[in-house]
Amino acid sequence: MKLRLLVQLGWRNLWRHKRRNGILLGGITFAIAAVVLANSFIRGMQVQMADNAVDLMNGHVKILAPGYLDDPSIAQSFEVAQDWRPDALEGITSDMVAGWASRVRVPAVIMSERETRGIQLVGIDPASENISFVGKLAIQGEGLADAADRRVIVGAGLAERIETQVGRRIVLITQGADGRNREAGYRVAGIYRSDTSSLEKIFVFTGRDTVQDLLETNVVTELSVRLTEERFSPPLLQRLANVFAGLDVMTWQQLDPTAAAMTAIIDVVILVYFFIMMGALSFGLVNSLVTAVMERTREMGMMRAIGMRPRSVLLQVVLESTLIMGAGIAGGVVIGVLAYLPIADGVDLAAFNEALSTFGLSNVLVPQLFAQDVILVVVLSLILGFVASASPAVRCMKMGPLEAMRR
Amino acid sequence: MSEEVVQCHGVTRVYADDAVPVHALRGVDFAVHKGDWVSLAGPSGSGKSTLLHIIGGLDRPNDGSVSVDGEDLGGLSEAQLSDLRLRKIGFVFQAYNLIPVLTAVENVEFIMQLQGIGASERRERALGILDRLGLDDIGDRRPGELSGGQQQRVAVARAVVTDPVLLLADEPSANLDTATTKELLELLRNINENHGVTIVTATHDPMVMGYAKRPVNLRDGAIESDGSTADASPDA
Ligand SMILES: Nc1ncnc2c1ncn2[C@@H]1O[C@H](COP(=O)(O)OP(=O)(O)O)[C@@H](O)[C@H]1O
Ligand SMILES: [Mg+2]
Numbered sequence: 227m228k229l230r231l232l233v234q235l236g237w238r239n240l241w242r243h244k245r246r247n248g249i250l251l252g253g254i255t256f257a258i259a260a261v262v263l264a265n266s267f268i269r270g271m272q273v274q275m276a277d278n279a280v281d282l283m284n285g286h287v288k289i290l291a292p293g294y295l296d297d298p299s300i301a302q303s304f305e306v307a308q309d310w311r312p313d314a315l316e317g318i319t320s321d322m323v324a325g326w327a328s329r330v331r332v333p334a335v336i337m338s339e340r341e342t343r344g345i346q347l348v349g350i351d352p353a354s355e356n357i358s359f360v361g362k363l364a365i366q367g368e369g370l371a372d373a374a375d376r377r378v379i380v381g382a383g384l385a386e387r388i389e390t391q392v393g394r395r396i397v398l399i400t401q402g403a404d405g406r407n408r409e410a411g412y413r414v415a416g417i418y419r420s421d422t423s424s425l426e427k428i429f430v431f432t433g434r435d436t437v438q439d440l441l442e443t444n445v446v447t448e449l450s451v452r453l454t455e456e457r458f459s460p461p462l463l464q465r466l467a468n469v470f471a472g473l474d475v476m477t478w479q480q481l482d483p484t485a486a487a488m489t490a491i492i493d494v495v496i497l498v499y500f501f502i503m504m505g506a507l508s509f510g511l512v513n514s515l516v517t518a519v520m521e522r523t524r525e526m527g528m529m530r531a532i533g534m535r536p537r538s539v540l541l542q543v544v545l546e547s548t549l550i551m552g553a554g555i556a557g558g559v560v561i562g563v564l565a566y567l568p569i570a571d572g573v574d575l576a577a578f579n580e581a582l583s584t585f586g587l588s589n590v591l592v593p594q595l596f597a598q599d600v601i602l603v604v605v606l607s608l609i610l611g612f613v614a615s616a617s618p619a620v621r622c623m624k625m626g627p628l629e630a631m632r633r
Numbered sequence: 634m635s636e637e638v639v640q641c642h643g644v645t646r647v648y649a650d651d652a653v654p655v656h657a658l659r660g661v662d663f664a665v666h667k668g669d670w671v672s673l674a675g676p677s678g679s680g681k682s683t684l685l686h687i688i689g690g691l692d693r694p695n696d697g698s699v700s701v702d703g704e705d706l707g708g709l710s711e712a713q714l715s716d717l718r719l720r721k722i723g724f725v726f727q728a729y730n731l732i733p734v735l736t737a738v739e740n741v742e743f744i745m746q747l748q749g750i751g752a753s754e755r756r757e758r759a760l761g762i763l764d765r766l767g768l769d770d771i772g773d774r775r776p777g778e779l780s781g782g783q784q785q786r787v788a789v790a791r792a793v794v795t796d797p798v799l800l801l802a803d804e805p806s807a808n809l810d811t812a813t814t815k816e817l818l819e820l821l822r823n824i825n826e827n828h829g830v831t832i833v834t835a836t837h838d839p840m841v842m843g844y845a846k847r848p849v850n851l852r853d854g855a856i857e858s859d860g861s862t863a864d865a866s867p868d869a
Contacts, residue, residue, distance in 0.1 A: 231746045238734035524729045531691055531726070532791075533719025534747055535712065628691050631729065 228538065236546035243518070250514050251554050254607070257507040258558020259565065261500055261603050266566050266593035268499065272492040273594050276456070276478075279485035281359040283329065283348070284478040285450030286459050289470050294447060300332050301403045303445035304473055312451045315465040322462070324452040325357035330437040331447050334400035336380070336430055341388040345430045347400055349373075349437030357452035359420065360431060367392035367416030375433035377415035381426025385417045392417055398430070402441050410440055421589070500603060504610055511547075512614045519543060519618040526622055527630025536623045540616070547615030548608070555607050559600060566595050638798055638831050639665035639688050643697035646683050646854075657683040659854040660697065665799070665833055670825045672845030673835040679851040681835035682803050688833065689722050689801045690714040702798045719747055723792025723830075725802035730788035731776040737787045738763065738772040741794050748795060762794045763787075766820055782813030786820055793824050800824070802834045806841055818844040 240247050280286055294302035306328050313320040327350065334347035348360075351373035355361040363369075363379075370379060378396065380388075390396055392414055399409040412432060420426050438444055451466075453459060459477060466475045479486035519526075526539050572592040622630060646658040657680045665671050665688075673681040686692040687699055690706050691714075699706045702721050709717060718724070731740045741759040750758075763769050768786055776784055785805055792800050802821070806814040822844055824830045834841055842848050847860040 228746060228749075231743075235732070235734065242734055525732060528726065528729050529732070530715070531689075531718065532724050532744060532747075533715050533717075533722075535715055538747075626691075628686060631726065 232538065232542040232545050233549075235542050236549055239518075239522075239546055240549060246514060246517075247550060250511065251550055251557070253507055253510055254551060254554025255557040255561060257503050258555050258603060258607060259561040261503050262559055262562025262595070262600060263565050263593075264499060264503075265496055265599045265603070266562075266595040267591065268492055268496055269594040269596055269599060270591050272489050274591065275485055275492075276489050278359075279478050279482040279489075280452060281362075282482065283327075283331075283358045283360065283448075283450060284481045285326070285357060285452045286456065286478055287451045287453075287462055287466060288476050288478070288481060289449040289466060290474045290476065291447065292472070292474050294474070298331065298333060298447070299401060299403075300330070300441050300443060300445070300447065303330075303403075303443070303447045304449075304470070305445050306449055310449075312462065312466075315462070315469065317461055318458075318465060322453055322455070322458040324454050325354060326449065326451040327351060327354035327357055328434070328446040328449045330434055330441070330445070332400050332437070332441070334398050334430070336384070336388060337397040337399070338388040338390045338394070343384060343388055343427075345384065346428050347398060347437060348429055348431050349434035350431055351434050357450065359425075360429075363418040363420065365416040365418045367414070369416055370431065370433055373434040374436065375415070376412060376436050377432065378412045379416045379418055379431040380414060381429060382417050382419045383423055383426035384428075384430070385414070387427065390414055398432075398440070400440065403443065408440050408442075412436075496599065496602075500606060504607060508610055508614055511611065512618075516618045518546075519615075519622055523622055523625075523630050523633045527625070527627045527633070530627035531631060540619050540623055543619040544612060544615050547611050551608060551611035555604055559604065562600075563595065566593060569593055570595070636667045637664045638667050638669075638702060639663070639833070640700045641684075641688070641697065642699075644684070644687060644694045644699060645696035646680070646687065646692070647695050656854050658687070658694070661854070661856055663849070663856060663859075665831060667798075667831055668825070668829050670821070670832040670844070670846045671834070672842045672848045673833065673851060674837060674842050674848055675851035675857070677837060680854040681837075681851055683854075684851070685801055685803050685833060685835040688799075689724065690717050719744070720795070721798045723789075723795065723797040723800040725785065725788045725792050725800070725805045727804040727807045730791070731784055733776050736773050736775050737768065737779065737783075737790075740776070740787060741791045744791055744795055758794055759790075762790045766790050766823075780813070781808045782810075782816055785809065785813075785817050789817070789820055789824070793828065793830055796830075798831065800830050800832045802832065802836075804836050804838070805834065806836065806838050811840070814838070814840055 291302040291304050312318055312326055313323045330349035332347050334345055336343050336345050350360060350370070352370040352375070353372065365379060370377065380390065385391065388396070394414050395411050396414060397409055397411050399407055402408050418426065434446070451462065453462065463475060463477065529539055530536060570593065572590040575589055575591050641661055641663040644658050644661040648655040648657055661684060673684060675681055683692065687694050688701065690701065690709070701717065704717065706714065706717070732743060735743060738759050741762060742755045745755040745758065760769070760772065763772050766786060766789065768783070768790060771779060771783055779787065806817060809817060818841060821832060825832050834845060836842065849859045850857040
């Protein structure tokens with residue numbers, strides 16, 4: 227009805243205090259832009275943490291024999307048909323699946339001429355390892371050719387410890403399902419480097435068939451499926467539980483609870499960060515709005531005395547702050563997004579490498595701008611602005627018009 | 634006898650917020666006839682403003698009854714009182730009458746906007762009243778650019794543009810010098826005599842009292858003398 231009048235009044239009142247409202251607008255814009263940008267970094271970290279956990283040969287979903295996690299030996303194993311594929315399952319289409327890989331992973335001892343170390347021996351099919359960090363390793367020398375490759379890949383850290391090199395021979399000893407030790411000699415095809423140096427000392431890779439030959443078996447100890455999107459996990463989980471009845475079907479979150487907890491914490495971090503930032507801002511906001519309302523107490527009293535309804539006066543004050551909030555939010559989102567665009571492909575954080583790798587993060591952080599985060603910031607700020615302006619105005623409305631005019 | 638726009642019976646107002654209750658009005662009986670100009674006079678603290686506010690529906694008596702234009706204010710809710718002020722009463726206060734961010738014309742239009750009058754009629758009537766009151770040359774100025782006297786005259790224009798049954802003015806000349814006060818009073822006399830607007834002013838300014846048709850003297854919350862009843866025999 228008289229909304230136009232109220233907007234007009236609000237608009238003119240904003241210009242009445244150019245400096246104060248300008249500072250306020252700048253503050254809101256800056257805070258919103260900062261929150262939008264910071265959220266994209268925090269989300270980037272979260273996505274990277276989750277990716278790393280999935281990359282760590284977990285996949286989104288992994289099938290294991292019961293008891294394998296407590297006693298990771300070849301005795302806790304299962305068979306997978308050569309032509310098994312997850313997208314053949316009912317309700318799972320090929321565009322949901324990024325890839326899958328079966329492996330034989332057993333504890334083993336590696337011996338060079340000089341040193342002996344305990345390691346995890348992982349028999350892989352290199353063709354299917356594009357779903358894990360194994361497929362992305364930087365290798366000096368050669369990678370494995372196929373699942374039947376009889377050579378090994380060792381980490382740089384381990385190679386240094388046991389003083390071996392590309393082309394040298396090492397011996398692997400591991401226990402068969404029957405409890406008897408098997409051993410064989412292999413040539414080092416390549417030496418890999420990883421962002422996380424502890425990995426280099428643990429994992430030794432060779433062909434899956436090679437490990438099966440050594441252990442005189444055709445079973446595997448794990449089967450990982452990587453999805454194109456996390457949200458396809460529940461339906462897959464359900465199908466796999468039916469197909470692999472009697473086996474453990476686990477998500478990466480169950481396999482890596484620490485990483486899962488950290489990614490979950492980040493959801494909270496984003497909210498906390500928002501409230502810290504806006505809390506600081508709303509201090510100024512509340513202050514400005516309280517001042518704006520207080521200095522107009524007499525004016526609002528007069529407007530009510532001549533017959534304007536309190537509700538309309540209130541609405542006018544709230545509209546006014548909503549105009550500022552709205553402009554600040556819009557500006558902040560635009561600036562935040564503009565600041566995000568040039569770094570959307572990733573920022574090199576080599577300078578903080580050590581701290582980051584502790585958290586399982588790599589040097590390049592790719593910020594992630596999620597619409598849902600931007601919407602959350604917009605909605606929460608609007609609510610905040612509304613409360614910050616409505617509460618002093620309501621207080622003013624509680625006085626009668628005469629009392630207000632006497633101020 | 635002509636129609637009574639305001640009727641007060643036994644109006645009592647006690648301010649009890651302080652330790653000692655203040656009896657601002659002690660049972661006032663009072664009426665205003667259509668077309669009259671009543672001037673409430675009396676020393677500071679005698680209850681002039683309180684009575685004016687009660688007549689204007691801005692304050693409620695603790696006891697007694699008030700009716701305006703035949704409507705008993707005691708039975709009205711806050712929202713209804715607000716509507717009554719908007720439709721039937723024009724107010725001119727001592728100061729802060731105008732909205733600072735609106736021009737003189739817009740301030741006059743504002744009250745009609747509240748009444749829901751259409752844009753073109755609003756503008757026409759606002760310009761018309763400013764013209765008739767000799768204020769047409771300052772219509773585009775904001776209150777900050779007007780003198781105190783000009784502001785008060787714009788406030789009168791705003792108060793009468795909606796043809797209220799009653800114009801209430803509380804110390805309208807308090808911040809004005811003699812010459813400006815005279816201009817304002819000529820204006821009030823003009824609208825009272827030529828436009829038939831009923832006026833009640835509350836003031837201790839003798840100049841204002843001189844222009845009014847009927848002086849009513851208050852003292853300690855009671856009517857001490859009433860110009861209309863002074864020559865008639867007391868009939869309380
Ligand atoms: N809001 C109030 N609270 C307490 N006392 C008041 C209030 N308003 C007026 N009074 C008291 O009521 C009496 C009458 O005041 P008022 O009507 O303003 O007188 P006048 O307008 O004639 O100067 C005075 O004693 C004044 O102090
Ligand atoms: Mg007074």
